[in-house]
Amino acid sequence: MTAEAPDVLAEQVVRRCRETGTRLVLVEACTGGRVCARLTEVPGASAVVERGFIPYSNESKVEQLGVPLELLQAHGSVSEEAVEALAHAALAHSRADWAVAETGIAGPTGGTPRKPVGLAFLAVLRRGGRATVERHVFTGDRSAVRRAIADRALVLLLERLASES
Incomplete structure (x- = not known):
């Protein structure tokens, strides 16, 4: 059995947040x-x-976080509007300083011509601030798409933390 390689992105986020007293x-x-x-x-x-x-299901987005069902029905759970609403809702339901939210279609099914497999929306929001929202279409199998979403979420957070210091 070998030790896992250090997760440099995660280490950078934790170090940066500890230095500034930031909660996520x-x-x-x-x-x-x-x-x-x-x-x-x-x-x-x-x-x-x-x-x-x-909040994997739409029901959990509504029940757990209070995201309006009408918003999810109008725009879909994989949308700029949904991910920004998730970020705002997370801050409303926590004591954190920053929210990181993501939603996407990892595949191999679930995609449409308008919303293909690999589509993801990410949001980073500082309490009292404006959200940064990104749209990406990642490639690869389900695992690769999910890994890419997680990597980009950490990078986007680091970028926002650096720009706000």
Whole structure:
């Protein structure tokens, strides 16, 4: 058995947040907790990760976080509007300073011509600030898409943290 390679992105996020006293809430509607798991592998993450939500179904987005069902019906759960609503809702349901939210279609099924497999939306939001929302279409199998979403979520958070310091 070999030791896993260090997760440099997760380590950078935890270090940066610890230095600034920043607390995070994560909403992982596609990755199923992958980002939170990566962060909590890093020693000291308990000072950073306030909580995580895994609202996989539309019902859980509504029940757990209070995202309006009408918004999900109008735009779909994989949309810019949905991911921004998830980020705002996460901050409303936590004591965190920053929210990271993602939603996507990991495949191999579920895609349409308008919303293909690999489509993902990511949002990073500072309490009292404006959300940064990104749209990506990642390639690869289900695991590769989910890994790419998690990687980009951590990079986007690091970029926002750096720009706000």
